[in-house]
Amino acid sequence: MIFKTAFHALTTAFKGLSLTVKHLFGARKARQELDITKDNYFDKQDGIATVQYPRVKMPIPEVARYQLEVEIDDCIVCDLCAKACPVDCIAIEAIKSPEAIGKTSDGSVKRLYPAQFDIDMAKCMYCGLCTVVCPTECITMTNQYDRSSTKLTDLIYGFSDMTDDQVAQRKSEWTKFQAEKEAAKSK
Numbered sequence: 001m002i003f004k005t006a007f008h009a010l011t012t013a014f015k016g017l018s019l020t021v022k023h024l025f026g027a028r029k030a031r032q033e034l035d036i037t038k039d040n041y042f043d044k045q046d047g048i049a050t051v052q053y054p055r056v057k058m059p060i061p062e063v064a065r066y067q068l069e070v071e072i073d074d075c076i077v078c079d080l081c082a083k084a085c086p087v088d089c090i091a092i093e094a095i096k097s098p099e100a101i102g103k104t105s106d107g108s109v110k111r112l113y114p115a116q117f118d119i120d121m122a123k124c125m126y127c128g129l130c131t132v133v134c135p136t137e138c139i140t141m142t143n144q145y146d147r148s149s150t151k152l153t154d155l156i157y158g159f160s161d162m163t164d165d166q167v168a169q170r171k172s173e174w175t176k177f178q179a180e181k182e183a184a185k186s187k
């Protein structure tokens with residue numbers, strides 16, 4: 001009985017060690033950087049199953065949805081993206097202007113200032129709906145996927161380019177404009 005148990009222990013240890021040695025030598029090769037659009041992407045490969053990230057990166061599909069970017073100069077602050085977002089991760093505060101303040105690169109007239117334009121990428125589910133509804137196509141999904149952080153607040157990206165002083169000034173301009181309008185009406 002004792003010989004049978006010893007024999008079983010030896011064969012089991014041998015099998016385990018063979019597997020370890022096989023993987024040890026296999027690790028000399030690494031997965032190739034394959035394009036997911038190619039037919040051989042799911043073919044079995046020799047060696048370790050992952051690439052040596054971040055030194056090596058797998059090519060990503062052209063239509064991949066990753067980090068959002070906003071070209072704020074082209075934003076008309078219409079809030080459509082925020083309304084379309086299913087998880088409410090876009091926070092926009094607009095300040096009205098008494099007159100047109102410029103044009104976007106596609107010729108749309110800008111009448112609102114972006115006092116706040118924050119996107120919380122920790123909540124974003126990368127559905128892309130915000131990019132679909134944007135009338136000026138200024139909110140886009142980029143190919144940036146490696147902005148991980150251990151601090152959740154690092155994932156809130158602010159795109160407004162206004163300072164606190166500018167926000168205060170634009171708000172007071174609008175308040176003054178409204179007051180003057182009301183005063184003119186009551187005359």
Ligand code: SF4
Pocket residue numbers: 068081084085086087088089090119123124125126127128129130131
């Ligand atoms: S991609 Fe989807 S979840 Fe993310 S901000 Fe846009 S609408 Fe919201």
Ligand code: SF4
Pocket residue numbers: 070074075076077078079080081082092133134135136137138139
């Ligand atoms: S939908 Fe486009 S233009 Fe409108 S607020 Fe969002 S990013 Fe700006």
